[in-house]
Amino acid sequence: MVCVFAATVLVAPIGGQTSATELGTIHFPSSAKPAAQAPFLTGVKGLFNFEFDIAAETFQQAQKADPDFALAYWGEAMSFNHPLWAEQDLAAARRAMEKLAPTAAARSAKAPAGKERMLVEALEPLYGAGDKLTRDIAYAEAMKRIHEKYADDDEIATFYALALLGTARPGEKSTRTAMQAAAIAEGVFQRNPKHPGAAHFIIHSFDDPDHAILALPAARAYSKIAPSAAHALHMPSHIFVQLGMWDDVIASNIVAYKAAVDLADRKNLPRGREDFHTLSWLQYAYLQEGKLADAAKALDTAKAVADKDTNPRVRDGYASMKARQVIESQQWEKLALPGGTVRDGGAPGYDGSAAYVLAAGLSAAHLGDEATVRLALDRLKAMRTQAEAGSNAYRAKPFAIMEKDVAAALAIVQKNAAEADKMLKDATAIEATLDAPSGPTEPIKPSFELYGEFLLDQGRTKEAAAQFEQSLARTPNRRLSVQGLQRATPKASTNAGQ
Structure with a gap:
């Protein structure tokens, strides 16, 4: 189905190729000369x-x-x-x-x-x-x-x-x-x-x-x-992602990314204004196959572009990719959250995207950095409040999910398992009302998966398995959910989620 919302805006492909020789076959007689x-x-x-x-x-x-x-x-x-x-x-x-x-x-x-x-x-x-x-x-x-x-x-x-x-x-x-x-x-x-x-x-x-x-x-x-058509090279990966066919997602977006870069070069467009979309999908697919080094190379490519571009959408596009790399690899690191205007997108640095703030909060919790977890929670609360003040109530839901995820992380740091359980349960209830993602996960960490990981740590394996199954129903063959389900049910098929 159609999905227009993304919790973090990435830069979508802009246009077409100079060569229009192979755009398909149609039959449209007209009154034209x-x-x-x-x-x-x-x-x-x-x-x-x-x-x-x-x-x-x-x-x-x-x-x-x-x-x-x-x-x-x-x-x-x-x-x-x-x-x-x-x-x-x-x-x-x-x-x-x-x-x-x-x-x-x-x-x-x-x-x-x-x-x-x-x-x-x-x-x-x-x-x-x-x-x-x-x-x-x-x-x-x-x-x-x-x-x-x-x-x-x-x-x-x-x-x-x-x-x-x-x-x-x-x-x-x-x-x-x-x-x-x-x-x-x-x-x-x-x-x-x-x-x-x-x-x-x-x-x-x-x-x-x-x-x-x-x-x-x-x-x-x-x-x-x-x-x-550069878009036609990328578009099949929408279906490949929905089916968890990561090899095909990778192949599709390697070609699509090259086409987007070639187009930018031919039209003298700033790099990043049209290729972050395919690059971010490529990174996501590498992460789902556990190819962390290849995903990191895609991230480095994005950073090289973003470092030279002050456009907030480009910089936030990189920030979202950085967030995904940290969350999917589970290689936790301190992600700085400098002060300044709190909003979703448009930040002067790399901290403006909600995805980045979520990653900063979750990563800080794993590092025992309670102060950064609190700061991330405050930022997400402000983003959620701002979104709720708008005319689109649906758009505020992902911010509410991420806010509750980080609230749960704070509770875990404070050794309050009951509060963490409540926050994660609330987050999954909201996420269940969202459309399934049309591409890489949004929010970037599915709350069902996060709740399942928490339940595993609590020794509640049967409940954890149910959460991972719910995650896989929305995002088939997602690596961390497959691994979580296998941990919760050791006899589960290795084809879980496919």
């Missing part, structure tokens, strides 16, 4: 592959080749909507629409009657009045009407599937919507096994541990369908 049709098709493929930069660029090329081609402006406007990330550049999209014509009626009149006009008209609810969710729902309804009228059109069907996925929000029940989108995309994929959007959106629809196995064929195919 011949010179505009080729860049138009590339732009549509860019949208399907979430290569939004290349989509915007090639739709602009189509506009130059055929200034009266309405779908060229439609496509540029569509490139500013990133539905599965709940992101949208509303002003840029409206500027693209206004290049076609200044009013909705005039824009509609410029498009030929039929499918092209309906697509242009569907932009109005997407970029009209109301909040993002209201507009996403209205746009999905518009795409439903087009799909019903042009039921045999695979490109319309694919855009409708994406529109459905775009209505999902973290913490809300969206399984039915995701399955509907998957069914539509599966139909397209069966008819056109080289369709980039079909394979891509099947993966997104089934991006959870319960359904991921259904997307494995699409995941295996997608990187071969669109090897010129």
Whole structure:
């Protein structure tokens, strides 16, 4: 299913590759002049592959080749909507629409009657009045009407599937919507096994541990369908992570990371603005295989970038990777928490991410450093309070989990096992209400796993086993949970969690 929230923001891939030669195969005849049709098709493929930069660029090329081609402006406007990330550049999209014509009626009149006009008209609810969710729902309804009228059109069907996925929000029940989108995309994929959007959106629809196995064929195919799209090289690893297939996660993200770096070099973009996402997934997979040295090399690469970049998202991206390295390796060290503004992200140093603060607190507890545990607890409390003051209550839950985890760590340092038990039990109760992670664990230390480790230390092996099983249900084949379950139940299968 769709998951947009991450407790710690990493830098996601930005765009596409300069070469657009292998982005998949689609069939989208239009009213464009011949010179505009080729860049138009590339732009549509860019949208399907979430290569939004290349989509915007090639739709602009189509506009130059055929200034009266309405779908060229439609496509540029569509490139500013990133539905599965709940992101949208509303002003840029409206500027693209206004290049076609200044009013909705005039824009509609410029498009030929039929499918092209309906697509242009569907932009109005997407970029009209109301909040993002209201507009996403209205746009999905518009795409439903087009799909019903042009039921045999695979490109319309694919855009409708994406529109459905775009209505999902973290913490809300969206399984039915995701399955509907998957069914539509599966139909397209069966008819056109080289369709980039079909394979891509099947993966997104089934991006959870319960359904991921259904997307494995699409995941295996997608990187071969669109090897010129950096996002397509990374995207299969969403399914591989959900299934605990760490070799495949590693292979996928080695290639995706290289593509992202090559793109940054070609476009003279600052390193880290688009490659930390794949690099962090690569590090996570190495850690799950116990390849600590390889994970450390990925971390060193990230630090070399972050040390030269003052962008807070880049620095917090590194901080999250540092936190994960400490927690997954269990090589505890003192992580400094200097004073300053307390917030999630945006810190001037490497201590701004909640993941880093969590790691600092847990590591300090193992080192017997009560003062740092207390400081981490205070910071997480402030982050949770700040998140609760916002409009998205769901977003505050991971901070509450991490706060309780560190409160438990403090109780353990103070030899108060009863209080630690209560805090960890509360943390797991909150985590049970979260969507399963869409990628590496968030929060970075599953509370079920942490509670299981505590219960093991208390000699409560049967209860510990139940917690590790719960952790593995959400994050299959996770190394520390597998090891914990084996310690709790020595006769348990070595395939636990798979």
